[in-house]
Amino acid sequence: MNKLTSFELNIDQQIAHLVMNRPDRLNALDMTVWRELDEVLHQLHQTNQARVLVISSTGKHFSAGMSLEAFGNSVSMDDQSAEGRAAIVDMLGGLQSTFTRLETLRIPVIVAIQGGCIGGAVDMVTACCLRYATADAFFCIQEINSGMVADVGTLQRLPKLIPMAVVKELAYTGRRLSAEKALQYGLVNEVLPDAVAALAAAMKAAEDIVSKPPVAIWGTKQALHYARDHSVEDSLKQMGWLQSGIWSNAHVGEAISAFQKKQAAQFPELAPLRSFKDVA
Numbered sequence: 001m002n003k004l005t006s007f008e009l010n011i012d013q014q015i016a017h018l019v020m021n022r023p024d025r026l027n028a029l030d031m032t033v034w035r036e037l038d039e040v041l042h043q044l045h046q047t048n049q050a051r052v053l054v055i056s057s058t059g060k061h062f063s064a065g066m067s068l069e070a071f072g073n074s075v076s077m078d079d080q081s082a083e084g085r086a087a088i089v090d091m092l093g094g095l096q097s098t099f100t101r102l103e104t105l106r107i108p109v110i111v112a113i114q115g116g117c118i119g120g121a122v123d124m125v126t127a128c129c130l131r132y133a134t135a136d137a138f139f140c141i142q143e144i145n146s147g148m149v150a151d152v153g154t155l156q157r158l159p160k161l162i163p164m165a166v167v168k169e170l171a172y173t174g175r176r177l178s179a180e181k182a183l184q185y186g187l188v189n190e191v192l193p194d195a196v197a198a199l200a201a202a203m204k205a206a207e208d209i210v211s212k213p214p215v216a217i218w219g220t221k222q223a224l225h226y227a228r229d230h231s232v233e234d235s236l237k238q239m240g241w242l243q244s245g246i247w248s249n250a251h252v253g254e255a256i257s258a259f260q261k262k263q264a265a266q267f268p269e270l271a272p273l274r275s276f277k278d279v280a
């Protein structure tokens with residue numbers, strides 16, 4: 001993997017910790033950030049280096065969202081012809097796919113949010129599994145204030161997390177949603193006093209996840225995301241096929257034995273993935 005300039009990545013005790021590290025720019029999302037995030041997520045998905053990913057940030061705000069400079073330079077969109085406008089679809093699809101990687105990653109993704117989580121940052125965190133926020137955190141669908149429609153996942157994922165009427169209010173008005181309200185609506189798992197406490201809560205959840213069988217965590221994530229978008233009947237059928245594919249008497253026995261002996265259980269890692277491009 002190339003050297004990261006917008007992030008710091010550390011993997012310790014099977015927890016990957018990815019830190020957005022451009023506080024001087026309010027951790028704005030430009031094309032470098034997008035490319036580096038995509039690369040990190042690809043690496044973590046293909047390998048078994050970590051059992052959980054924690055994302056945090058630096059400075060006063062988690063992220064100010066999409067950099068306006070990116071729109072003026074790297075992501076200029078041609079609205080002068082039908083052909084140019086048609087190309088926007090594929091360009092947006094590429095941007096959307098990076099945040100979708102958070103959702104389809106083989107391991108859970110936890111995010112610690114401080115200060116402002118604005119615009120594209122909302123797209124990012126709604127694709128994560130668990131969200132811990134500071135008391136001063138707020139969420140804003142900034143795109144409407146910039147004369148556009150949020151287009152990288154917020155309008156698709158946020159209604160799955162909080163009431164539709166609240167989503168519409170935020171999306172139509174560009175108002176801020178406080179951490180307290182976000183907790184009431186179920187967007188965040190917990191509100192903590194400050195960034196240190198929020199990250200500690202995220203890390204504690206990560207440690208708990210690391211202690212479970214990786215393949216069972218993988219299966220649980222698959223089942224939950226499938227059930228979110230399908231009927232109960234279809235999801236139960238999917239669950240049957242899923243469980244039949246990953247069931248392990250050995251894992252259950254190890255978990256029970258470790259509990260009785262009051263010691264840490266030992267489980268095998270997920271198998272590394274190989275692309276057809278890697279096969280001779």
